Amino acid sequence: IHARRWVGTDMPGGLYPPPGDGVRLVPYDSRRYESERVMSLLGLIGMPEGDSDLYYPLSTEATQAAEDLLQGQGLPRHGSYAVLCPGAGWPGKQWLPERFAEIGDRIRCQIGIDVVLVGSGAEKPLCYAVARRMKEPVIRLDGKTTLDQLAGVLAKAAVFVGNDSGPMHLAACFQVPTVVFFGPTVASKWAPRHAAARCLQ
Numbered sequence: 001i002h003a004r005r006w007v008g009t010d011m012p013g014g015l016y017p018p019p020g021d022g023v024r025l026v027p028y029d030s031r032r033y034e035s036e037r038v039m040s041l042l043g044l045i046g047m048p049e050g051d052s053d054l055y056y057p058l059s060t061e062a063t064q065a066a067e068d069l070l071q072g073q074g075l076p077r078h079g080s081y082a083v084l085c086p087g088a089g090w091p092g093k094q095w096l097p098e099r100f101a102e103i104g105d106r107i108r109c110q111i112g113i114d115v116v117l118v119g120s121g122a123e124k125p126l127c128y129a130v131a132r133r134m135k136e137p138v139i140r141l142d143g144k145t146t147l148d149q150l151a152g153v154l155a156k157a158a159v160f161v162g163n164d165s166g167p168m169h170l171a172a173c174f175q176v177p178t179v180v181f182f183g184p185t186v187a188s189k190w191a192p193r194h195a196a197a198r199c200l201q
Contacts, residue, residue: 067152
């Protein structure tokens with residue numbers, strides 16, 4: 001892109017080093033909270049670090065599209081629901097489908113609210129595995145949402161239950177009450193920081 005200056009992180013192994021003389025890289029800090037670490041890169045060009053809280057600009061159109069999608073799947077307008085997200089970026093971060101199914105059944109039976117499964121198109125087999133093991137009804141939105149629609153669904157959820165994943169971070173943008181499972185990744189670096197989030201390592 002012919003940038004005159006490059007600033008960023010010197011990744012382990014020298015991954016993708018940019019060319020030229022106007023390069024300033026800092027070592028990767030594996031202990032610092034990730035959004036703060038990224039925002040600190042602005043200091044390399046003399047800018048203040050700014051707010052490291054996650055933010056997603058949710059439009060009224062996206063909110064309406066999410067409501068329409070949920071209603072099309074049988075959820076009553078303004079009905080309360082929990083979101084289960086069994087997927088993650090790679091299988092080592094995923095809790096077992098049968099355990100998500102048990103949580104879904106408990107939410108449905110003990111709390112009395114609907115359960116919504118979300119995931120990408122590639123995660124449809126995983127979501128099917130959860131739904132197949134559930135004894136209670138479940139609304140499946142896996143592979144059916146745009147990013148905006150997913151944000152709209154998450155923003156109105158009563159609770160989000162999932163792994164360390166992209167949708168978990170998206171739910172954090174709206175401070176949705178969250179239970180998130182961490183396996184090999186480190187909760188202190190990646191977990192939501194809002195008061196309604198609970199992490200199990």
